[in-house]
Amino acid sequence: MAEEKTFPMTLEGKKKLEEELEDLKTNKRAEVIKRIKIARSFGDLSENSEYESAKDEQSFVEGRIKEIDNMLNHAEIIDNENVDADEVSVGKSVTFQEEDDDPETYQIVGAAEADPLNGKISNESPIAKGLVGHKKGEKVTVTTPGGEMTVTIIDVK
Structure with a gap:
């Protein structure tokens, strides 16, 4: 089944x-x-x-x-009670920056409530998949359809 x-x-x-x-x-x-x-x-x-x-x-x-x-x-x-405060997970907002670009902030949500124009990205999106599990201050390489990008996680709330 x-x-x-x-x-x-x-x-x-x-x-x-x-x-x-x-x-x-x-x-x-x-x-x-x-x-x-x-x-x-x-x-x-x-x-x-x-x-x-x-x-x-x-x-x-x-x-x-x-x-x-x-x-x-x-x-x-989504229950983030057992997740470290500075760890990226579904339900949290994350601010990250790619090299010389401006910082970007998104809340990672389930696909049913994703709304990128209002700062909510799906946990199934390439960026969210690449960031979940990482912590504030880490440099992360994210694979997207447009290629790889390296970002630094600036903040997690």
């Missing part, structure tokens, strides 16, 4: 997913059903673009509900 995939996440990330799920079930689902009813009233469904669009959206909403349900059912809340 195949092993169930777990989804590491912070408590904050779990709460956001629960809120999104609630919104999808109570608001989005009802909006889409209303759109489908309106589109049906236009007559012939074979050439009804409004109906097709609403059905596509319904499919997306239902798929996202299933996806979030699965992630929440298999969530693994």
Whole structure:
């Protein structure tokens, strides 16, 4: 039997997913059903673009509900109690610097809550994989799709 995939996440990330799920079930689902009813009233469904669009959206909403349900059912809340304060791990923020570049700070989170534009990178990303387990002050060589980069870990919070 195949092993169930777990989804590491912070408590904050779990709460956001629960809120999104609630919104999808109570608001989005009802909006889409209303759109489908309106589109049906236009007559012939074979050439009804409004109906097709609403059905596509319904499919997306239902798929996202299933996806979030699965992630929440298999969530693994990140616990850093047994990790050294200066060690990079999932759930912590890390500041690192590549040679002459400006320092960069990211929080390492589970893939379900990754949002690089808001400073949250997936624990499955090449940078996170390269940094996890290392400590403040260490120089680390990280392998990325663009090649190798050497960074110094400046801070871990």
